[in-house]
Amino acid sequence: AAQFPDKLHPPSLSLLSSLVSTARAWPMEFIRKLGSRGRTGLAIVGGLTIAGQYATYKQAQNNKAKASKDRVLQLDLTMQITEAAPSVWDEVVNSQRPPMSLKQVVDAVEWAASDPHVKGIVCTQAGDAPLSMAKMQEIRDAILSFRSDQAEPRRPAVFAADTFGEGGQGTGHYYLATAFDKVYLQPTGLVGLVGIHSEAFFLKKLLAKIGVQPQFLAYFEYKNAANMFTQEGYTKEHKEQVVKAMGSTFGQIVGGIASGRGLDEGKVRGVIDDSPLTAKVALERNLVDGVKYHDEVLEELGVSKDCPVQDLSKYHKEQEKARNKKDNGGQKVAKLLSELRGKPAGEDVVACVVAAGNVVRGRGHKNDMGAARVIEAVRAAVKDDKVKAIVVRVDTRGGSAVASDTIRRELEVARGKGKPVVVSMGTYAASGGYYIATGADRIIAQPGTITGSIGVVLGKFTLSALYEKMGIDVGEIEMGKQASSQSSVHPWSEAQLETARGIGLNFYNDFVGHVAKARNMTKLQVDSMARGRVWTGEQAFDLGLVDSLGGLKDAHRIAADLAPELKGKDKLAPLVIYPKKKTPIQELAHAISGKLDDETPQASLSLAFFEGIFEEFAIVSEVLSAFRALRAEAGSGHAEYRAFGGGG
Structure with missing residues (x-):
């Protein structure tokens, strides 16, 4: 490609116009004789030549901008x-x-x-x-x-x-x-x-007015997720744990402000009151x-x-791009191929799997923690030889007990295959979130994380009175004594209620058992701090429910230290999100194929097809960008540029 001078001036616009006129005069018969492959090859060669010139132009501009x-x-x-x-x-x-x-x-x-x-x-x-x-x-x-x-x-x-x-x-x-x-x-x-303030709304009277009957079982007295539907105000246990959690949070705020501003904590509390x-x-x-x-x-x-x-x-994007850039062309190709498969290339890494949202079975919606998606990410990390440890970032209030157990088990399996697992807790890691964490080697939480809630709640709403108010008639046909247990027409029968009690108690006992095993405690010890209680990360650390206080970076360092291949190295192995964020091409290919797994034939074919299209599109885009850049620098020649179709 031709070298542009340090002080770059756009090529003569009249010259470009002449080239366009010459191109229009080419015998169309010659182009037709080239055939589809020949025309594609010609287009690629021409596109690469122009793109190469533009790349040199951009490099010159970048060199020029280095001083600023x-x-x-x-x-x-x-x-x-x-x-x-x-x-x-x-x-x-x-x-x-x-x-x-x-x-x-x-x-x-x-x-x-x-x-x-x-x-x-x-x-x-x-x-x-x-x-x-x-x-x-x-x-x-x-x-x-x-x-x-x-x-x-x-x-x-x-x-x-x-x-x-x-x-x-x-x-x-x-x-x-x-x-x-x-x-x-x-x-x-x-x-x-x-200071801080908390309000809780209780809807029991409202639900009664509109004809909605809540029916919930909680294990046990501190499990208050359904209290807003079943109570008219705070129960003793509910208020007790809210006061304790708020006290912990308030203390962290006062301490942080005092430390940051060099003030006595008593003075900070005085400022809060003023x-x-x-x-x-x-x-x-x-x-x-x-x-x-x-x-x-x-x-x-x-x-x-x-x-x-x-x-x-913008700084993050710029730095990420610079850090991922390789000087060797072969390394670039290898990296591109690895990225297209959603895997990091090169050095050893610590994988980071984000598990955020309501815990649900299957894939779930975008903002759910779909068990199937989390499992895919963990398995991909386990399968990749470059991944030496896994950090799971958990941020959830809970959800499905079954889905939580499915994810927990997958972390246990990953550990069994030689990949240390560290859970880093975000804003919440409560109920199902803590259940998942019991599958890890280590648990790290911020002091202000809301965690615990080791307990179970299950139930339903009966809407028969509401249906009657609205003039809705419901016909039922039932085959099996438990078939209507989730029906909204009537409350649980005694037999159904007894079954629900057994299911809830079984879930609770399983939960306590996993916590006891993970934290090296007896079930009796766990039960004494569980029963649905919610803790801040600071309180959970004091109780032995988390291993240390800190954030994602701390979890990263601990995970690397647990991996024999990474322990003691001067340079910390990078923390890489798993699965890798999909490129626009991958997103489109997956949308067209209807498949979410890169390894399926349909997804692979779609991906290859769209990669080909977007490679050519990228060349065209680069050329158009080059013309726009030339137009911007042309100044007085702008009108001449527009004259031969550059106005768009």
Whole structure:
């Protein structure tokens, strides 16, 4: 390919016009004689030539831009932060503010610590959409590591808030902010450090009015998932555990703020009782470091044309692409082939399987934790020789007991095949989530994770009175005494109720047995802390239900340490999401084939077909992009470009 000079000027547009005219004058008979394969070959050669020239052009532009790589990263909390990595279509639908996974956020902040071009991090929020306690702690840990891990000269991490709650609740965001070097507040902003508050709604009377009869069994007195339907207020046990969990969370918030701001915990509690506070008072009481608008904060950070603000999500994509880039062409091809099969190439890795959402049997919907999908991911990790350990990121309030046991067993099988398994708990790992965790070698939780709920609830709603109010008549035909047990027309019969009691008790005993085995306790010991009780991660650690407190990065290090092949190595093996995020080509191929498994013949054929189409499409896209870039630089020649059809 021809080399473009350092100071690139677009080719003469009149020359391009002449080339187009010449191309139009080619004898069509010659092209027809080439045949379909010949025409395809000609198109590919021509496309590759143009794409090669454009690649050289882009390289020249990249070299030119190297001098201005400095940037200040912005973490915008209006962005949705998820557990699972966003799909290609999530990014397309939310193109203005694409979501990031928590892992992506943490990775980007970690990479920034060793990147000298990152001159600082600024976190902003323009709204009160809350993050969970565990997610805030994960981000706090990442920011604290950024502050401690970087070499001199130090680069700041600052939090620029418009307000912490507009006259109300701002405790969570302020707790997060105190992990940063400095906290700034807009002059009209407030510090709504008002504490934490919980409300529970009880619908028993409402359901009675509309003709709905709830019928639930709970094992046991602390299992309160159905209380909103069956009670008119807090039971003694329900209130007891809410107070304990909130006390633990509140203590973590007070301790984190005191540590971050260098204040006595007693003073922090006093501030909470006095809040909300104006910006002026907050500055006087050392709750913020300055009263400034967002633009003033950016100016202090040195943001300029030569050091722009870059969104954290864009930085992550840029760095991920750079880290995955290989110099050797053969390695590129090998990596591409591996990625198309959803497997990492090259070095040993620790696999990360995200298990988030309501636990259901089968594949479930997009936001469910479908047991079949989790199992596929775990089995793929076990099958891959490059995977030396597995981290399972669990974030669920629970769900199907059967599906939970299915996933738990798969983790046990993976361990039996020589792959250490570590569970990293997210916002929730309760009920079925904790059941799943018992299949792992180690359990890691954030102090603010909600876990436990070792218990079972089952039941149904009887709607016969509602049907009568609405004028609905129901005819029934039953063959078998238990056939109507899930019917909404009538409550359980005595025989059905007795059967349900036996099923619930059996589930509970199995649950307690798995916990006892996993935690090296007796069943009696487990029962004394179970019976449906919910704990924070901090409390669960004290009770011996989790092994250590920390986040995804801690689970990553522990998993690597459990793998003999990785233990003691200077460089930590990378944590790779399993299965790999599908490319647009894979998504489309799977949608067309109706198959979700890359190994099926239908999916493989569809994938190969669409890869071929998209390779040619990519070449065309590159050419069009090249013309657009030339048009943008052409300036006065823009009108001439449009004259021969470039306006689109």
